[in-house]
Amino acid sequence: MDLGLIGLGKMGGNMRERLRRAGHTVVGFDRNPEVRDVDSLEEMLERLPSPKVVWVMVPAGDPTRETVRTLNGLLSEGDIVIDGGNSRWTDDQLNADLLAEKGIGFVDCGVSGGVWGLENGYALMAGGDKKHVETVQPIFDALKPEGEFGWVHAGRVGAGHFSKMVHNGVEYALMQAYAEGWELLSKVDEVDNVTEVFRSWREGTVIRSWLLDLLVAALDEDDHLDQIAGYAEDSGEGRWTVEAGIDNAVPTPAITAALYARFVSRQDDSPAMKAVAAMRNQFGGHATRTAPPPGGDVSAD
Secondary structure (H helix, E strand, O other), X not given: OEEEEEOOOOOHHHHHHHHHHOOOEEEEEOOOOOOOOOOOHXXXXXXXXXXXXXXXXXOOOHHHHHHHHHHHHHOOOOOEEEEOOOOOHHHHHHHHHHHHOOOOEEEEEEEEOXXXXXXXXXXXEEEEOHHHHHHOHHHHHHHOOOOOOOEEEEEOOOHHHHHHHHHHHHHHHHXXXXXXXXXXXXXXXXXXXXXXXXXXOOOXXXXXXXXXXXXXXXXXXXXXXXXXXXXXXXXXXHHXXXXXXXXXXXXXXXXXXXXXXHHHHOOOOOHHHHHHHHHHHHHHOOOOEEOOOOOOOOEEO
């Protein structure tokens, strides 16, 4: 299958490679001339057969909205646009309605997998009309992990990004629980080897997970996380999950507390946030901040 891919950053570039390994033809465009295959969107579309399929993998918000508007002016009836970024789900219907005026299909797709997706595959949550999803199914099949799981047509337009939003909210809460456990174990004199305690949890326990594996990997690199500041950003999806809970009268105390803990981390050098920052770096390549010297300021790493 032929695909145009806009955005070749940490995830987009690896997705291009995974698709090519599966035998698909991918024409990639990015503002960075060192990674792109073509120099313009127009050139990218010229190299795609019709009907065309274009995957948008750029930052959420205005960059995605502007890209969709530009594609609306360049594409034709029967073409399909996939938004695989972390867009807010409320944007999806607006984008779908805009494209539908010209008979262009739209699929929103939440993507999880971070920097490990090239080898392990990406968990995909799609929303959109069944016929549009079925048309691009070969792309989803190539990107998803091997095996039975890792892919879902979650529902109508907006369902993919809504599902990914809730996924990230759950991720916040899980990471916070591991981080608080790490801080408590590190605090007491009775436990001599915190890293090995976490390692022992990786098999046979009810709390084993990939996030736990990643935390152990981070602790192997820096046993006390001395090189990481206790400062963690939020991507926005945790906030949206909390807001959706409020809108639908669904209590989300664990997710909300985890979000607020990240806010707290920006005021003090929180030990628990060192663990959260370390896990974010492990699974997504997110930047960490170097721990400051006494009395010093943190700096981006």
